[in-house]
Amino acid sequence: MPGPAPAQLPELLDQYDGVLVDAYGVLCDSQGALPGAAALIEALQLRGRPWAVVTNDASRLADTVAARLERFGVAVPADHVITSGSLLPAHFAAHGLVGRRCAVLGPADSVRYVEAAGGVVVHPADRGAPLEAIVVCDDAIDPFLPTIEATLGAAVAALDAGVELALVLPNPDLVYPRGAGEWGLTAGTIAAMIETALHRLRPGAPCFVALGKPHAPMYAEARRRVGPGRVLAIGDQLDTDIAGALAAGMDAALVASGVSRWRPGLTPEPTWLLDALTPARP
Ligand SMILES: [Mg+2]
Numbered sequence: 001m002p003g004p005a006p007a008q009l010p011e012l013l014d015q016y017d018g019v020l021v022d023a024y025g026v027l028c029d030s031q032g033a034l035p036g037a038a039a040l041i042e043a044l045q046l047r048g049r050p051w052a053v054v055t056n057d058a059s060r061l062a063d064t065v066a067a068r069l070e071r072f073g074v075a076v077p078a079d080h081v082i083t084s085g086s087l088l089p090a091h092f093a094a095h096g097l098v099g100r101r102c103a104v105l106g107p108a109d110s111v112r113y114v115e116a117a118g119g120v121v122v123h124p125a126d127r128g129a130p131l132e133a134i135v136v137c138d139d140a141i142d143p144f145l146p147t148i149e150a151t152l153g154a155a156v157a158a159l160d161a162g163v164e165l166a167l168v169l170p171n172p173d174l175v176y177p178r179g180a181g182e183w184g185l186t187a188g189t190i191a192a193m194i195e196t197a198l199h200r201l202r203p204g205a206p207c208f209v210a211l212g213k214p215h216a217p218m219y220a221e222a223r224r225r226v227g228p229g230r231v232l233a234i235g236d237q238l239d240t241d242i243a244g245a246l247a248a249g250m251d252a253a254l255v256a257s258g259v260s261r262w263r264p265g266l267t268p269e270p271t272w273l274l275d276a277l278t279p280a281r282p
Contacts, residue, residue, distance in 0.1 A: 003264055007253060007272040009036070010043045017229030019044055020222050020245070022213075023055040023065065023081075025236035025258020026277070030179055033072040034257050036277030041074055050226040051080065054233070056212035056240065058085035058170035058187065059138035061109045082221055084170035084212030085113035085137060090221075091211055092117035097133055097166055103151050105190060106137030113137065113170070124150040130158040133166040136191040136208065139184065148190070152197050159202050167195070172210035173240065177259060213237075214244030223248065234274070236260060243268045 013019060021027060021044075027037040044051040053076050057065060066078035092098050098118035104111050111121050114135050122131065124147065131154040141147050158165045173186040191208045198205045211217040213235075223231070231250040235241020236258025245252040246268050253272035254262055262273055 004254070004262065004270045004273045007274055009040060009274065009278055012232065012253065012272060012274075013043060013047060015230065016232040016251070017049055018226030018231040019049070019051040020054045020226065020231060020233040020250070021051065022233075022235035022237070022241050022258075023053050023057065023069070024176065026234055026255055027053065027069060027074055027076075028072050029177065029258075033069075033074050034277065037072075037074045040277045041076055045075075052222060052225050053081045054213065054218065054222050055081065056084045056171040056173050056218075057138075058083060058088075058113060058212070059106050059110055059140055060085075061112060062086060064109060082218070082225060084218060085110065087170060087211040087217050087221060088113050088117035088119075088135070088168070091168065091209075091217065092119060095166060097168075100132035100166070101129060102133040102135055103131055103154060104135045104137060105141050105147065105151065106135075106187070107140045110135075110137035124154045127154065127157060130161040130163045131155065131165065132158065132163055133168060134194070135168045135170070136187050136194070137170055138187050139190055141190070148194060152194055152201075155194070155198050155205070156201055159205055165206055167191070167206050167208040169208040169210045169212075171212050172208075172215065173212070173237075175259075213240040214247065216248070219244055219248035219250070232272075234277075238262075238266060238268060238270070242270045246271075 062081040063078045065081045069076045102119035103124040104114045169191045172188040174188040176184045233245035234253045238260040242252040251271040254270040255274040
């Protein structure tokens with residue numbers, strides 16, 4: 001088998017009608033912009049074809065993501081950012097969750113995402129009326145263990161009251177690189193913890209429904225934004241960026257600046273390999 005082909009930016013872009021770019025591990029890390037990120041965005045803007053930054057982040061509104069990238073010197077307009085949090089309104093509307101009592105795990109912008117979707121945000125320790133949904137957006141949970149345990153208790157109480165409890169996970173990422181060989185836990189790991197405990201206490205309890213990469217809701221929204229035609233997705237994680245794009249019928253380029261490193265035999269197999277976002281020329 002030939003395996004994925006090495007490729008170079010910006011030449012690769014010429015083969016595609018639309019381009020999706022992951023944020024963390026491709027355009028930036030926690031320290032700032034990665035080499036070539038600003039030039040890639042400039043090249044995408046100059047092409048005049050559709051493109052979007054696609055991120056599983058549900059802890060920052062699109063404006064906040066764009067402002068953060070701007071501070072790093074990467075000029076991404078907010079209307080070119082698709083976050084997993086922005087998938088919540090469509091999910092809430094499609095699943096009858098508008099007006100439902102929701103516990104939200106994550107910072108202030110996560111709460112704003114759920115409110116924008118029509119959820120009624122309540123504290124998990126508030127037992128005034130049964131909880132109807134739990135939305136795990138982010139690992140920024142303070143105080144961590146008491147909030148998780150209150151959420152678990154509220155979930156058990158809701159199920160015992162006969163509520164059809166919805167568990168929603170915009171960002172299914174499990175880990176993220178903190179730099180210098182250190183790793184952080186992401187919302188997907190928090191949801192797995194709650195789900196494991198909940199199923200131990202109430203077998204048959206629902207499972208979390210994930211919206212972000214590699215799951216279909218994110219790619220449906222991305223396709224809506226970039227339109228028909230050939231789409232290239234550039235990402236750093238095989239199990240999210242690459243797997244999701246391929247499943248959605250898009251080509252996928254793995255860039256070796258973040259989580260995953262390619263070696264033969266791994267799956268899924270990206271279409272292209274990029275050593276880095278080499279400086280793009282207009
Ligand atoms: Mg990434």
